Amino acid sequence: MRSIPVVLLVAVVFAPTVVARAEDRPFKVVVDPGHGGESMGALGAYGIYEKYVTLSIALRLGRLLESEQPRVATFFTRRDDVFVDLPSRPALANAVGADAFVSIHCNASPSPEPFGVETFYLGAGGTDADADQVADRENAAGAAPGEAVPETADDAAVAAILGDLRRTGNLVESAALAETVQRRLAKGFPETQSRDVRQARFAVLKRATMPAIVVEVGFLTHAEEGMNLLLATYQERIAAALRDAILEYARGRRW
Numbered sequence: 001m002r003s004i005p006v007v008l009l010v011a012v013v014f015a016p017t018v019v020a021r022a023e024d025r026p027f028k029v030v031v032d033p034g035h036g037g038e039s040m041g042a043l044g045a046y047g048i049y050e051k052y053v054t055l056s057i058a059l060r061l062g063r064l065l066e067s068e069q070p071r072v073a074t075f076f077t078r079r080d081d082v083f084v085d086l087p088s089r090p091a092l093a094n095a096v097g098a099d100a101f102v103s104i105h106c107n108a109s110p111s112p113e114p115f116g117v118e119t120f121y122l123g124a125g126g127t128d129a130d131a132d133q134v135a136d137r138e139n140a141a142g143a144a145p146g147e148a149v150p151e152t153a154d155d156a157a158v159a160a161i162l163g164d165l166r167r168t169g170n171l172v173e174s175a176a177l178a179e180t181v182q183r184r185l186a187k188g189f190p191e192t193q194s195r196d197v198r199q200a201r202f203a204v205l206k207r208a209t210m211p212a213i214v215v216e217v218g219f220l221t222h223a224e225e226g227m228n229l230l231l232a233t234y235q236e237r238i239a240a241a242l243r244d245a246i247l248e249y250a251r252g253r254r255w
Helices: 050-066 088-095 129-141 156-168 170-188 223-228 232-253
Strands: 027-033 072-076 100-107 117-122 194-200 212-219
Touching (some): 027 088, 117 156
Parallel strands (some): 027 100
């Protein structure tokens, strides 16, 4: 089983007479394309797996954010079709001191009818059955073949994590980031359904110590939306909406 370890390159610059203000430092965003490698993700109506779509959208988002340098610094959990285990993704965000963690996914359903966009932040589960099903599917699909499915987020350990996030304000900030992303997607895609902001037990969010979200940018299993998600122009629109949401959120916290 192949896994990509988190590698940190730390550059230390000595400037003893200068103290950088928080607003002078870049806003650090970690973009997480869901799945990759052995973790295929959902299979769409046209035979394309989720991992390819999420990577394409993430790379487009990264290119858009590059024009915001030096105000924004962008990091990726993967840039290629490689497997990165779920704990390593937020671990990278923690290590670089990220200000936001955005995990990009595509939704799926046994029925061909559901469509639309929705955004999640961490919750203990048990209060929203539909949200729990989305999280459970992504958690299972995020494991490599033969790998144990990550424990769900309704255990005592995650209850403690949620308590820590509440005390530091990160849970409130995750909600604010999710609301901003969902609003921008709803505005940018009036032709689809806004399925709102929800909480769920996503394993990829469990270890993040900064505002962190999972955004489901559409249903691969819906005939029309599944086709749109394969189109470069549609992916570019998604990336632009995410870029606008990240910048809006950053302006409210940093600039």
